[in-house]
Amino acid sequence: MKKQIDNDFEKELRRLRLRRDLPKWVVNSVDQFMRNVGRVKSLVELYDTIQEIRSRNGRGKKGRRKVEEVDLLRSAVVLLHATLEEFLRAKVIQFFPYSQPDAFKSIPLFGLENNRADKFGLDSLVKHRDKTVDSLLRESVRSHAYQRSFNDGTDIMSWLERVGVRPDDELRKRLAKIGPMIKRRHSIVHNADLGSKSGKGNHRTSSLSRDTVDTWIGDTTAFMSRVLWHLGETLPSDNPDSSKYSGK
Numbered sequence: 001m002k003k004q005i006d007n008d009f010e011k012e013l014r015r016l017r018l019r020r021d022l023p024k025w026v027v028n029s030v031d032q033f034m035r036n037v038g039r040v041k042s043l044v045e046l047y048d049t050i051q052e053i054r055s056r057n058g059r060g061k062k063g064r065r066k067v068e069e070v071d072l073l074r075s076a077v078v079l080l081h082a083t084l085e086e087f088l089r090a091k092v093i094q095f096f097p098y099s100q101p102d103a104f105k106s107i108p109l110f111g112l113e114n115n116r117a118d119k120f121g122l123d124s125l126v127k128h129r130d131k132t133v134d135s136l137l138r139e140s141v142r143s144h145a146y147q148r149s150f151n152d153g154t155d156i157m158s159w160l161e162r163v164g165v166r167p168d169d170e171l172r173k174r175l176a177k178i179g180p181m182i183k184r185r186h187s188i189v190h191n192a193d194l195g196s197k198s199g200k201g202n203h204r205t206s207s208l209s210r211d212t213v214d215t216w217i218g219d220t221t222a223f224m225s226r227v228l229w230h231l232g233e234t235l236p237s238d239n240p241d242s243s244k245y246s247g248k
Contacts, residue, residue, distance in 0.1 A: 010034070010037070010218075010221050013030050013033075013034065013221065013225055014034075023232070025094065026228060026232060029087070029090070029091070029228060030228070032086075032087070032090070033083065033087050033221075033224055036079075036082075036083035036086060036087075037080075037083060037217065037220075037221065039079060039083075040076050040079050040080045040083060040217060041217070043072050043073070043075050043076040043079065044072070044073065044076050044210065044213055044214065044217075046072055047069065047070075047072040047073055047076075047210060048210070050069055050072070051065075051069075064207070067204070067205050070205070070207075070208050073208050073209075073210060073213050074188045074193055074208060076213050077181060077184055077185050077188060077208070077213060077216065078185055078188055078189060080181065080185075080213075080216060080217060080220055081181065081182060081185040083220070084150065084178070084182075084220050084223075084224070085149065085150050087224055087227075088150050088156065088159065088160075088227075089145045089146065089148075089150075091163065091227065091231060092141070092145045092159055092162075092163055093138075093141055093142050093145050095163035095164060095231065096141045096145075096162065096163050097134065097137045097138050097141055098164075099162055099163055099164065103162040103163075104137070107140050107141055107144050108120075108140065108143075108144060109124055109125075109136075109140055110128075110136065110139040110140040110142075110143045111124070111127065111128070111143075112124060150182075151182065151186065152179075152182060153175045153176065153178075153179050153182070156175060157172075157175065160227065160230070163231070164231075165227070165230040165231065166230070167230075170226060171223075171226050171227070171230060174219065174222045174223040174226050175223055177219040177222070177223070178216065178219050178220050178223050180216070181216040181219065181220065184208070187206065192205075193205050193206050193208070194206070
């Protein structure tokens, strides 16, 4: 019997999704995130299927799994991190244009060859003459966001604060829990998850359990849920989900 990859925060999101008073951008965010998490789960379930086949063939469940089998779990970790990045990047693009002016100091003007945020002349604006200031701000934020990667908790929190999130203890706690997942993804992507020790008795790749990946799925979902709550608090009370907050 396959384990059911589910957690209380996913149930929380599903209940949230059924509310009729939700702004459209929240509904869209939940739907997209859950679709991506579903892809992560499919990789884990494929790993489960292989283990079931091993068991039926009499190989048993004891002992270290083959590297190639665990690579499915490693792929799931990479896709989980990509799911987190896609969510954060989408929210930065959606909310950043309405941040305080100081937040824009680190954002280069769209189309600059030197990609410096602190220097450009009027000649750089000529090719944007038919655009509104609002559309140019959006283009600049979008371009910069797609050039950035969210590789640690400090970087993530910095971006969230710039779009108006005031982190509380609960958000910090949930962010800390996804730290090991982010670190492991870096090892997988940049070092093929090779172990730091070599020689007799040491394995060439770092071990990774199915339960660990399951926990990270839950932790990432919990963090995303809390971020959504904070962003919902950021929306102006006199703005009933206007098009400028739709994320389009």
